[in-house]
Amino acid sequence: MIQAIDRAAKILAALQGSRHLGISDLGAVLDLPPSTVHGIVKSLQAHGLVVKEPHGQRYMLGPTLLQLSNVYLDTLDVRARAMRWTGDLAERTGLAVRMGVEFFSEVIVIHHEPRPDGTRQMPETGLTIPAHASALGKVLLAYHPAFKDSVVAKGPLRSLTAETITDVDELDKALSEVLATGWALEDEEAVLGESSIAVPVADRDGEAVAAIAVVMPASDSPIPETVLTLLREAARNVSRELGAPGWPPSVARTD
Amino acid sequence: MIQAIDRAAKILAALQGSRHLGISDLGAVLDLPPSTVHGIVKSLQAHGLVVKEPHGQRYMLGPTLLQLSNVYLDTLDVRARAMRWTGDLAERTGLAVRMGVEFFSEVIVIHHEPRPDGTRQMPETGLTIPAHASALGKVLLAYHPAFKDSVVAKGPLRSLTAETITDVDELDKALSEVLATGWALEDEEAVLGESSIAVPVADRDGEAVAAIAVVMPASDSPIPETVLTLLREAARNVSRELGAPGWPPSVARTD
DNA sequence: GTGAACTATTCGACATTGTCGAAAGTGGTT
């Protein structure tokens, strides 16, 4: 691991958390002298990865990241293949659709289809959500034991609402149910008033590379069977396009 | 400039251009021995800035960039303030709306409002477009001479279509017209069949920090006055929210 | 308007750190 690059990445991460930070703030976060931080920041700035804010002398993330992330999204096979189907899915169900992949011990949303009701909704692509408190996460955890291990190893399961699963045994039970049924439910476990259902997407190895979810208002009524059917159909179609040998995916062996 | 970080950024840029590259490909691009490149790539990989592709041993950009870019967009005052107005603008004109800012010697789209006709459109946020061949670019060039200088210094103006302005004198003439009228037109200069109109957005210094454009199919008919009025209104509203002393913005003095 | 305190920035010497060549490991191909 190259020290300078490690530090540079940590600076980007710090700016990601706090938006605007001065040289000495960053120095405090990374426990480094200001002059060292300054050198790194200036190098990042030269490439547009970091920008000095218009007024004042603090720094923030830069536009190059936007350009790079755009290309990142383009390189994702799953996403390109899925976009057609998620559009249909959102339209037919009238619900918002998300697609997510593993991201360290969380889940990152790589595609978001807003609810097709014309209301103004914040784009969610790029959002990271806790794995244990989302339907997307549960699916990915269930089909990828190594991912589950890394989440558990990271520390205690953070509670977001009263419904959040914070106990590992309880999570295990939920995950085996996911494997049994092929889909995961999350009911107000991350955000009050919001629940979601997710299913896995398989790649040509037959492993779960992504998950697709529909997000809906929490309600006491049971999941409409039609929504689940449409969701499953979308996931199966995407999986087929990716060359998956079958669906649902197989559980990746831990190695 | 720290060498290791410079090289890391160049690797990201190379992957941005070519999507998938192996260690030795990158070595060839940067003119470095494979082992050096490998060390840098591994460091980037540890932070999720780069990812090894599922099959094969090539590398591509990583999900951390998506997370970071999401925060970058959040930190942009202009964007947050503009979003409400661009939504209205798109709805009222029935046209796609873009907002862009300077990005080295190009323009990067920081917000894109798709045409509100329900058709499936590719999101354009994160796209970089040549400054001299876009309405957005012309506006930013006109109100920021230093930006124009950097574009001209970069090399000859690349031709994208038969209509692209490739002559510096001709560009100058176009830019003074932009200053005179307060808006810029681009007619099939970047993409055949597409034209756009842009106006500047002023910040609290009274300088142009961004530009807003509507994109429309190219046609022989003159610009509808209503579209221009709505566009101007949107830009003025955003500028006012940013605390601009007036509109249109003043020309930034070259220093 | 002036001074003080803080913060960012520059500079140069030191030694830590990244770099590079060679060798080992891996995967894919003929």
Place this chain on the structure above:
DNA sequence: AACCACTTTCGACAATGTCGAATAGTTCAC
């Protein structure tokens, strides 16, 4: 099955990044 090309590991050298002190620039208070 053996080859070839590529990635990856390893260790020694010195080039490179790091750090402390000094300077320049801001911001705030008086």
